[in-house]
Amino acid sequence: MNLPSISSRLQAVEEVRALQRDWVKRTRQSVAAGGPFAICNGDEAEELFIAMDIPVLAINYWNYLILAQRKQARMNAILQAEGYPGAHFFGFALAASLSPEDAPWGGLPTPTIICGSSRNEMETRVCELWAAKLGCANFTMDFSFPSPPFRPLPREWWQHLEHNWEAMVDPARLDYRIAQERQLVARVEAITGRRLTVTRLAQVMALINEQMSIWTRAQQAIAAAPVCPVHIRDQISIYQAMWHRGSPLGVDLITRYEEEIRQRVDEGIGAYENERFRLYYSVQTPPWHDEIETRYGAVTVCCSYTDIPGLYRRRFDPADPLRALAARHMLLFDWGPYRIIDVARRHRCDAAIVVEPAMANGVSLQQQIVEAAGIPYLAIPRPAGDAEICDRIGAFIEQRLLNGRERHAV
Amino acid sequence: MTDHYLQRDAAARTWKQAGGAVVGYFADDVPVALIEAAGFLPYRVAGDPAGDIPAAMARGPIDVRADRLAYVNSWVCQIAAGHLDFIDHFIISNSRKHILQLHERLLALKRPPSLCVLDRAMGDSFAASEFNHRQIIQLGSRLEGWAGAPITDSAMAAAVARYNRRASALRRFASLRETMPARLAGSLALRTLIAIRRMRCDDAAALLESMIASAATGDAVPGLPLFIGGSAQDNDAIYRAIEQAGGNVIAESHGWGPALIEQDIGDGDPFAAISAHYHHHPDFVVPLAESVAKVKQRVSRTIARRFLTCLYSADEAPLWEAPSEHHALDIPATTLADLPYTTELPPLCDRFATLMKDWQV
Numbered sequence: 001m002n003l004p005s006i007s008s009r010l011q012a013v014e015e016v017r018a019l020q021r022d023w024v025k026r027t028r029q030s031v032a033a034g035g036p037f038a039i040c041n042g043d044e045a046e047e048l049f050i051a052m053d054i055p056v057l058a059i060n061y062w063n064y065l066i067l068a069q070r071k072q073a074r075m076n077a078i079l080q081a082e083g084y085p086g087a088h089f090f091g092f093a094l095a096a097s098l099s100p101e102d103a104p105w106g107g108l109p110t111p112t113i114i115c116g117s118s119r120n121e122m123e124t125r126v127c128e129l130w131a132a133k134l135g136c137a138n139f140t141m142d143f144s145f146p147s148p149p150f151r152p153l154p155r156e157w158w159q160h161l162e163h164n165w166e167a168m169v170d171p172a173r174l175d176y177r178i179a180q181e182r183q184l185v186a187r188v189e190a191i192t193g194r195r196l197t198v199t200r201l202a203q204v205m206a207l208i209n210e211q212m213s214i215w216t217r218a219q220q221a222i223a224a225a226p227v228c229p230v231h232i233r234d235q236i237s238i239y240q241a242m243w244h245r246g247s248p249l250g251v252d253l254i255t256r257y258e259e260e261i262r263q264r265v266d267e268g269i270g271a272y273e274n275e276r277f278r279l280y281y282s283v284q285t286p287p288w289h290d291e292i293e294t295r296y297g298a299v300t301v302c303c304s305y306t307d308i309p310g311l312y313r314r315r316f317d318p319a320d321p322l323r324a325l326a327a328r329h330m331l332l333f334d335w336g337p338y339r340i341i342d343v344a345r346r347h348r349c350d351a352a353i354v355v356e357p358a359m360a361n362g363v364s365l366q367q368q369i370v371e372a373a374g375i376p377y378l379a380i381p382r383p384a385g386d387a388e389i390c391d392r393i394g395a396f397i398e399q400r401l402l403n404g405r406e407r408h409a410v
Numbered sequence: 411m412t413d414h415y416l417q418r419d420a421a422a423r424t425w426k427q428a429g430g431a432v433v434g435y436f437a438d439d440v441p442v443a444l445i446e447a448a449g450f451l452p453y454r455v456a457g458d459p460a461g462d463i464p465a466a467m468a469r470g471p472i473d474v475r476a477d478r479l480a481y482v483n484s485w486v487c488q489i490a491a492g493h494l495d496f497i498d499h500f501i502i503s504n505s506r507k508h509i510l511q512l513h514e515r516l517l518a519l520k521r522p523p524s525l526c527v528l529d530r531a532m533g534d535s536f537a538a539s540e541f542n543h544r545q546i547i548q549l550g551s552r553l554e555g556w557a558g559a560p561i562t563d564s565a566m567a568a569a570v571a572r573y574n575r576r577a578s579a580l581r582r583f584a585s586l587r588e589t590m591p592a593r594l595a596g597s598l599a600l601r602t603l604i605a606i607r608r609m610r611c612d613d614a615a616a617l618l619e620s621m622i623a624s625a626a627t628g629d630a631v632p633g634l635p636l637f638i639g640g641s642a643q644d645n646d647a648i649y650r651a652i653e654q655a656g657g658n659v660i661a662e663s664h665g666w667g668p669a670l671i672e673q674d675i676g677d678g679d680p681f682a683a684i685s686a687h688y689h690h691h692p693d694f695v696v697p698l699a700e701s702v703a704k705v706k707q708r709v710s711r712t713i714a715r716r717f718l719t720c721l722y723s724a725d726e727a728p729l730w731e732a733p734s735e736h737h738a739l740d741i742p743a744t745t746l747a748d749l750p751y752t753t754e755l756p757p758l759c760d761r762f763a764t765l766m767k768d769w770q771v
Contacts, residue, residue, distance in 0.1 A: 083733030085747040088726075118532040120507050121694055121727035128698040129730070140696055142531045142538075150513065150527055172544065173529070179537035 006269050012257040013234045019253070020240050024105045027055045031109035036192040039093075039108070039130075040115040041123065043145050043332050047325055048185055049115075050246045051204040052194040057108065059093055059127075061243060065104045066092040074102055090123055094130045112191055113137040115184065117144040137191060139184050143173045145332045157334050158342065162313045165327045177326045202321040204246035208312055211241075211251045215309035218258035223302065223347040227270030228278065229261055232300040234271070236285045239305060245312065254309075272299040277401050280344040280375075282354040287385030288393055295390075296397045302347040304340075308333065337369035344375050350401055351376040353393060355383050376400040418456075419496060421609045425451045426496045431556070434497040436485065436512065437505035438607075438670040439693040440528060441546060441684045445501075446610060447561045447569035448553035453497060454607035456666075457481030457644040458488060459751050477515075478724035480751035481644055482508045490519050497523070499556050501549070504530040505693035506727065526552045532696050543685040550681065566680035572611035573675055579618035580606075580672035586622060587660045588712035591630030594621075596638075596659025597649040603666050604644075633658030634769060637714035639705060639735060640745070641722040642666050648720055648749070651758040655766040661712045663705045664720075664728070665693075694727070698734055706738045716769055717743035722751050742769070 031037045038049040038056040049056035066075055067089070075095035076087050082098065084091065096103035111134065116127025118140055131138035150170055154160050160168060185196050222230050238257050244250035264271075276297030279286075282304050292298050311333045316324035333339075344352050352370055356379045363379065370377045378396040380389055422432050433450040435442075442452040457463075463484045477483055488494050500523050502513045513527055529545050531538040554560050583602070586593040602621065606614035634657040642665025643649065649659050663669060670691045676683045695701035709717060717739050719732040729747065736743035746761060 083736070083745065084729060085721075085745070086726075086729070118694075118696065122730050124532075124694075124696060125698055125727065125730035128696075129734070132699075138697075140532060142533060150529075170529075172541065176531055176537055176541045180531075180533060180535070183533075183535060183537070 006264070006271065010230060010234050010238070010257065010260050012253065012260050013237045015256065016238060016240045016253055020243070021105050023055070024108065027057075028106065028109045030055065036112040036188075036194065037109050038113050038115060038188075039111045041117045041119075041127065041141070041144070043329060044117050044141050045115050045181065045184055045329065046243075047201070047204050047208065047246050048181065048188070048196065051201045052185075052188060052192070052196050054112070054188070054192065054194060056243075057111075058243060059090070061240070062093040062096070062104070062108070063089055066096060069104055071096075071102060071104075074099075078102070088122075088126075091126050094126055094133070097130060097133060110134050111136050113139060113188060115139050115141065117141045119144040137187065139187060141177075141180060141184070141329070143170075143177050143330050145328075145330060153334050155338050156342070158311060158339060161311055161331070161333070163315050165314055165324065165331065169327050169330045173330060174323070174327055177330055178322055181322060181326050181329070198319065198321065201325070202316070202318040205314070205316050205321045205325060207248065207251055208246045209314070211245055211254050212309045212312045214251065214254045214258050215241075216307075216313075218254065218261050219302075219307055219309070220346075221258070221261050221265055222306075225265045225270075226268065227272070227275050228299060228301040229264040229269055229271055231271040232281070232289065232303060232306075233285050235306045236303070242309070272297075275299050277350045277397065278348055280340065280347065280349040280352040282340070282352070282356075283383045286353070287383065288390050289385075291385065291390045292393050292397070295394060296402070298350075298393075298397055298401070301349065302343055304335075304343070307343050307346075337366040340366070340370050341373045341375060344370075345373075349375065351378065351396070353378045353380060353396075355380055357381065418605060418608055419494075421613070422451055422453050422496050431498040432496055433499050433501060433553070433556075434494060435501045435503065436509045437503055437665070437693040439505050439530070439688050439691065440501050440503050441549065441688055442611065443566075443569040443573040443675060443680075444546070444550055444553060444561070444684055446572065447565040447680075448550075448557045449559070449565075450498075450553065450557065451610060452607075455485055455488070455494065455497075455500075456604060457484035457751070458493075459484070459645055459647070461493070462487050462491070463751065477508055477511070479508055480722065480724075481642070482512070482515075484644075484751075485512065486515050486519075489516060489523060499523070500525040501528050502526070503528040503693075524556070530692065532692070532694070534696075539685075539689050542689045543682070546681065546685040546688065563680070569611070570675050570680050570683065572615070576606070576611040576615040576618070577672050577674050579615045579622065580668045582622050583618045584661065584668060584672065586625050588714075590713045592633075592635060592658055592660050592713065593625040593628055593631060595631050595649075595653060596636075597646040597653060600643060600646045600649050600659070600662070600666060603668060607666075607671075631658050634766065635660040635713045635715050637661050637663070637709050637712060637717045637741075638720060639663040639717065640719040640728045640732065641725040641749070643720070644751075647752070647755055648758060648762075651755055651762045652718075652766075654755075654759050655762040656770065657716075657762070657766055660714055661708065663708060669704065669708065698731065701731060702734045702738050705735050709739055709741065715741055717741055718765075719743065719745040720749055721745065721747045723748050 027037055036054045038054050040046050040056050042058040042060045046056045075092040078095040078099050079088055079091050100107045113136055114127050114131040116124055118124050124140055128138055241250055241253040274297040278301045279298055280302055281300045284305055286300050289300055314324040314328050340352055352375050367377045431450050432453050433445045434453050434455050436455050445452040463480050502525055504510045516522055516525055528549050531541040550561055587599055636657045636659050638659050673691055675687045721729050732745050
C-alpha cells in the first residue's frame with residue numbers, strides 16, 4: 001500500500017519538549033521567589049505534590065535527560081571522585097547537583113523535599129545523600145512499585161488494574177502505605193504551608209483518568225492505522241506529558257497529540273518512508289532503529305512504554321482517592337510474555353525484539369510463549385545499536401520475516 | 411572450631427537425623443528465638459564462593475534471571491541443586507531487596523521449597539512498628555503451622571534466654587578481638603561467627619564460651635588491627651589474605667558482623683520484646699546518618715587503626731554507605747571495590763600486600 005509519509009516531528013511533541021525546558025526555568029524562578037519544589041522517585045508520590053500545586057520532578061526523567069545529552073561519563077566521573085566507584089545511572093541527578101555547570105538546561109533549583117523509596121537500597125542512599133547535600137528534607141516511602149507482589153497476578157493483569165486493583169495488592173501493605181502517604185502529606189504541609197484536600201486530590205485523580213483515556217485512544221489510533229502514523233521516537237518523546245499528569249495542562253497536551261494523530265490517520269500519512277515490517281521493542285526508542293529501517297523497511301511501531309499510560313487509570317472513591325492512589329503507587333503494572341503478545345497483536349507487529357539476558361538452558365519461557373502465539377521473537381543482550389546488535393537483528397529479519405513469510409496484510 | 415566451619419552443615423544434619431526440622435533464613439533480622447521456640451533449628455544460609463555460581467539462571471515455571479550479586483545466585487544454586495536439602499522451610503525476609511526477591515526466585519525452581527515471607531516496613535513511625543509487629547505475630551503462626559503445635563510461653567521464654575546467653579557470649583567474644591592486645595585472629599573469628607548461625611543458641615553460646623576461656627590465656631595475635639565493612643564475607647579468604655599481608659581483622663560491620671545478634675532481647679512479653687528487638691535493629695538501617703553513627707560508635711570502641719571497605723562486584727548498598735562512613739571515622743579508611751566473589755587467595759594477597767605496605771608507611 002503506497003501512502004504518503006512524513007519525516008517531521010509532531011507539533012505536540014515539539015510543544016512538550018519546549019514546555020519541559022521552560023518548566024525547569026520557571027520552576028527555578030518560582031523557587032528563587034520562595035516557592036516550594038519537590039523531587040520524587042518515579043511513580044512514588046508525584047500526584048500528592050501536584051495536588052498541592054507544588055512543582056515536582058521525577059528523578060529518572062532527569063537521569064534520562066542527562067543520558068540523552070550524553071553526559072553519563074562526566075556524571076560517573078563526578079561520583080567516582082566522591083568515592084562511589086563504578087557506573088550509576090540512578091546517581092546522575094545527584095552528580096548534576098554536585099556539579100551544577102554540567103546539569104541539563106541550567107540545572108534544577110534546590111528542592112524543598114526529596115521523596116525517595118526503599119525499593120532498592122542504593123536508591124534509598126542516593127536520595128538521602130542528595131537531600132543532605134542540598135540541605136532539604138528527605139522522605140523514604142515503603143512498598144513502592146515495583147515491590148514484588150506476594151500473590152499471583154492474573155495472566156491478563158492489565159485488564160484488572162483499573163477496576164480490581166484492591167485485590168491485586170497485599171492488604172496489610174496497602175494500609176501501611178496509605179498511612180505513610182498521610183505522613184508525607186503532613187510533612188509537606190508542615191514544611192510548605194500548603195494544604196491537601198480530599199476534593200483536590202479527587203480532581204487530580206479524575207484528570208489523570210481523563211488524560212490517560214485520551215492517551216489510550218491516541219495509541220489505539222496509532223495501532224489501527226494502515227501505516228504507523230507516529231515515529232517511535234515521538235511516541236517516546238510525548239511521554240514527557242506524563243510529568244504533568246493530573247493537571248489541565250497534561251490533558252491539553254495529550255488532547256492535541258491525539259488530534260494530530262487522527263489528522264495524520266485521516267490523511268493517510270505514515271511516519272516512516274518504507275514500512276514493510278512492523279516491530280515491537282521491549283525498551284524505549286531503539287538505538288538500532290534507523291539502520292534496520294534503512295536496510296529492511298522494518299520499523300518499530302510500539303514498545304513497552306507506548307501502552308503504559310492506560311495502566312495509570314484507576315477507579316476511585318471520590319471520598320477516599322488516596323486509597324486508589326496508594327495502591328497504584330504499589331502496583332502500576334507488571335511485565336511478562338502475555339503483555340508483549342497483547343501489545344504486539346494490537347499493533348499488528350510482525351515480530352518482537354526484546355532485551356533479555358541469556359538463559360542457562362535455551363531460550364526463555366517468555367520467548368516460547370510469545371513464539372507460540374505466532375509472533376517471531378528475537379532476544380538481544382543489550383539495548384544498543386552497535387554492529388553486533390544490528391547484525392543479529394538483520395539476520396533475524398532475513399531468516400524469520402523475509403524468508404519465512406510475507407508481512408501481515410494491513 | 412575449624413570443624414564447625416568446614417563442616418558447616420554438620421550440626422543441622424545431625425539435628426535432622428535426630429528427627430528435628432530446620433528453618434533456613436538469609437539475614438540476621440529474622441527472629442531465631444521464635445524459630446527455636448517453635449522447635450526448629452535456625453540455619454542462616456551463606457553463599458559458597460567455591461561452589462557453582464551460574465552467570466545465567468535456569469528456566470523454571472517462570473523466567474528468573476541471574477541476580478547481579480554472585481552470592482545471591484550461589485544461594486539459589488545451592489537450593490536448586492539440593493545441597494541444602496536438610497532445610498525444611500525457608501523464611502524470606504524483607505531485609506534487603508535481593509533477599510525479598512528470593513521469594514520469586516525460589517518459587518520458580520522446578521521443586522520450590524516450603525517458604526514464607528517476613529515482611530518489613532523500613533520507616534520509624536508507629537505505623538511501621540505496628541506493621542512489623544503484626545509480621546512477627548504472623549510468622550509465629552506460620553511456624554506453629556509448620557511445627558504442628560503451638561508455641562508455648564515457656565518455650566518462648568527459654569528461647570529468649572538462650573538467645574540472650576549467646577548475645578552475652580558474643581559481646582565477650584568481641585572484646586577479645588577489639589581490645590589491646592587482640593587475642594583472636596580475624597579469620598578464626600569470622601569462621602566462628604558464621605558457624606554459630608548454624609547451631610542452636612545454647613550450643614553457640616557454649617562454643618563461644620569455650621573459645622573465650624582458651625583465648626583469654628592465649629598469645630596476643632600480631633598484625634595491624636583493621637575494621638572491615640562493606641559486603642558480607644561468606645568465607646575467610648579476605649581475612650586470611652589480610653593476615654598474610656601483616657594485618658588482623660579485629661571487628662566488622664558487614665553482614666556476618668555481630669552488631670545485631672549481640673544485642674539482648676528485652677524483658678516483658680516475649681512476642682512484644684522480639685518484635686521490638688527486630689524493629690529497632692533492622693539489617694538495613696535507615697536513615698544513613700543512623701547507620702553511619704552505629705559504625706562509628708562500633709569502630710571507636712576498638713583498637714582498629716584502619717578501616718577497610720571490601721565490596722563485591724555489583725554490591726551497591728554498602729558502596730553508597732562507604733564514603734559517609736569513611737568521612738565520619740577518626741582513622742584512615744580505604745575502599746577496595748569490585749572484588750571477585752572467590753576463594754582464590756593469590757590475587758587478593760597481592761592487593762592486600764600493596765595496601766598494607768602503604769598503610770605501614
